[in-house]
Amino acid sequence: MLLRHAKSDWADAQTPDARRPLSRDGRDACVLVAEHFAAERLAPDLILCSSALRTRQTVQRIAAALPPDVPVLTEDRLYLAGPDELLGRLREVDDGVPNLLLVGHNPGIHALAVGLLAQADRARIPTFPTAALAVLELGTRRWAELGPASTRFGSFVTPRGLRHAS
Incomplete structure (x- = not known):
């Protein structure tokens, strides 16, 4: 599962990028994403999260819909990673x-998502807006073998799509 952080707050231009919090729209989007996790019974066994405040807050805001004991690894190297x-x-x-749930940033998360899919499925994820979630199914049992075109498309949702579906 690949989740882009929810919308961040740009109200204070002096706030360093890594310390920007979620905006009100971002917090609202997290409610929709959490409801989707619960409705679809999406249950990660591990969460890898960028160290940016907005990614950590995204995980915190969807946590009630996730298994209570799921480990969350917050890693600096995931911040704005390609x-x-x-x-x-x-x-x-x-x-x-x-x-696994990976919570990160664009453009890296979008490029990763489409790169893991077969060419025919790449158009199913044309953009990757804030709080969008791609669910990909591994075509291998070994993470070390993950690579281009090694997953199958499962689903892709955005807050806008979830809002219209409800």
Whole structure:
């Protein structure tokens, strides 16, 4: 599962990027995403989260819809990471972790999502707006074998789509 952080607050231009909190719209989007996690019974066994405040707050705001004991690893190296860095991190995941949630940033999260899909499925994720969630199904049992076109498209939702669906 790949989740882009919810919308952040740009009200104070002096706030360093890594310390920008979620905006009101971002907090509202987290409610929709949490409801989707619960309705679809999406249950990660591990969460990898960028160290940025907005990603950590996104995880906190959807936490009630997640398993209560799911480990959350907050990592500096995921902050604004590109697709190659994100893929490298995913390849390090222990094979005993079947379901993983990665919470990160664009453009890396979008590039990773489409890069993991077969060419025919890439158009199913044309953009990756804030609080969008892509669910991809591994075509391998080993994280170390994750690579281009190694997953199958599961689903892709955005807060706007979830709002219109309810």
